[in-house]
Amino acid sequence: MDQHGSPPREEPRTDRPNAARMYDYYLGGSTNFAADREAAEAGAAAMPHARQYARANRAFLQRAVTHLAELGMDQFLDLGSGIPTVGNVHEIARGVNPHARVAYVDHDPVAVAHAQRLLGEHPEVTITLGDIRDPRTVLNAAGVAGLLDFTRPVGLLAVAVLPFVPDQTEAREVLAAYRAACVPGSYLVLSHISALSATRQQVAAAEEVMARTPTPVRWRPPEEIAELLEGVEPVEPGLVPLPRWRPDTPPTQEDVDEANAYGAVGRIG
Structure with a gap:
């Protein structure tokens, strides 16, 4: 074990598509392989x-x-950080506060192995191999418990990860466990894929593509996403399509529709 948490339990494979690397490809990154690009296309x-x-x-x-x-x-x-490429949490947070600490967690050995290489020897940033559906293990992992002080407020990030927890009850219970570990004054950041411009046929086809990877996904309607926010007090503007959450410039309707996702930030009290 090193400062980034437990090493991957298996050699990273590049011949099977991987959700984190597909996401990296969509963002224009370079940490992806032929199988990822094929599945992403x-x-x-x-x-x-x-x-x-x-x-x-x-x-x-x-x-x-x-x-x-x-x-x-x-x-x-x-939670479910994937590959922390350019513009990820530690760069943004440390741009405001150079002493900010970030604990990344992902269940995929490929993503963790790449993250370890990208992060290098960074004393205030860790990457832990762990399944977010097992909060107890994640919260007690060396890369999490050894870095974060849970007697103080924590920013709990669940961005684009809960589609990978298809069962609604389980998703709510998982978030509840993490919220319970956070003191009042902490915050939850949540985003989730949802059909805005996508048709039922497109949603079904997209879910079918991901079903052929190790990480199938579920799209949720906004009312089910809202259920995931129980126990937090949303800050303005509440649960909205992603481009409408405190944008730097007003989004177009096309921007809103094509995002196909909702997001919110809420205070844990």
Whole structure:
């Protein structure tokens, strides 16, 4: 074990598509391989605005982390972080507060292995191999418990990760466990894929593409996403399409529709 948490339990494979690397490809990154690009293109064919979804999530994440850092939040737990490429949490948070600490968690050995290489020897940023559906293990992992002080407020980030927890009851219970570990004054940042411009046929086709990967997903309607926010007090403007959450410039209706996702930030009290 090193400062980044437990090493991957298996050698990273590049011959099978991987959701984190597909996401990286949609964002224009370079940490992806032929199998990822092939699956990502199939996803884009099934759901034409897949790239816009990925970019809207990244932009929302950056705005939300900036907002929390400006409020004084200096430690973050990023659940299902994927590969922390350019513009991810530690860069944004430390741009506001150079001493901010970030604990990344992902269940995929490939994403963790790449993240370890990208992060290098960073004393205030860790990456932990763990399944977010097992909160007890995640919260007690060396890369999390050894870095974050849970007697102080934490920014709990669940951005584009809960689609990978298809069962609604389980998703609510998982979030409840993490919320319970956070003191009042902590914040939850949540985003989730949802059909805005996508048709039922496109949603079904996109879910079918992901069903062929190790990480199938479920799209949720806004009322089910709202259920995931129980126990938090949403800050303005509440649960909205991603481009409408405190945008730097007013989004077009096309921007809103093509994002196909909702997001919110809420205070844990």
